[in-house]
């Protein structure tokens with residue numbers, strides 16, 4: 001379970017990222033974070049994976065209390081999290097298989113585990129036939145699939161995504177969104193910041209709207225609710 005209680009994030013330059021935000025996300029939920037640019041969506045996601053710490057308030061993920069956690073605990077938390085960004089940042093000289101394998105190598109997985117698990121996750125994201133390709137040989141949608149495979153390969157409990165379809169055309173975005181639904185169906189809790197208005201409106205998932213650092217709406221089967 002993710003619990004955010006009375007969280008305010010003020011940046012060193014005085015910008016307010018979030019003001020007095022509280023929310024709970026239970027295991028197995030699929031949550032969209034929506035709101036205008038600068039609302040605080042990325043700040044919220046960065047607080048969840050420990051990239052930023054709150055100025056005040058509590059952030060808890062399962063038994064990890066992020067506010068008081070020591071830096072050396074962070075890798076343990078991150079192992080429970082799969083993180084997907086708009087800008088995928090693959091290793092340019094490594095092929096698809098190696099890019100995904102790398103995420104397992106850094107957590108100390110054995111060669112045998114890697115050879116078993118990477119093909120499974122490439123199958124899930126539909127990239128089995130691209131395993132020997134370099135990132136530069138892939139379309140934008142395929143690159144994002146590699147990013148998703150990399151996020152999933154260590155079987156995280158929570159998948160956090162910050163505008164994962166932001167660089168993609170509508171059809172590709174729709175395919176990628178379907179992939180997140182499948183990941184959620186298989187048991188991962190998904191929290192996604194997005195501007196994909198039509199997809200949010202179609203999918204009838206929980207929608208949390210943030211404006212100027214505050215939650216202004218939280219609906220079980222919500223809509224996007226903004227014009228752009």
Ligand code: ADP
Pocket residue numbers: 011012013015016017018035036037038039040041042043044
């Ligand atoms: P969103 O993801 O909804 O576009 P952000 O979380 O990126 O919103 O930004 C929320 C507010 O925090 C904005 O006013 C933004 O300028 C500010 N902000 C975000 N990141 C930083 C940072 N690293 N340093 C200073 N201010 C920041």
Ligand code: ADP
Pocket residue numbers: 095097098101102111114131132
């Ligand atoms: P190294 O840095 O030791 O060369 P790599 O990161 O290149 O390791 O590769 C990691 C693992 O992935 C190695 O076991 C390598 O043999 C394996 N590998 C790389 N590409 C493929 C592929 N297309 N199919 C199966 N295994 C692969």
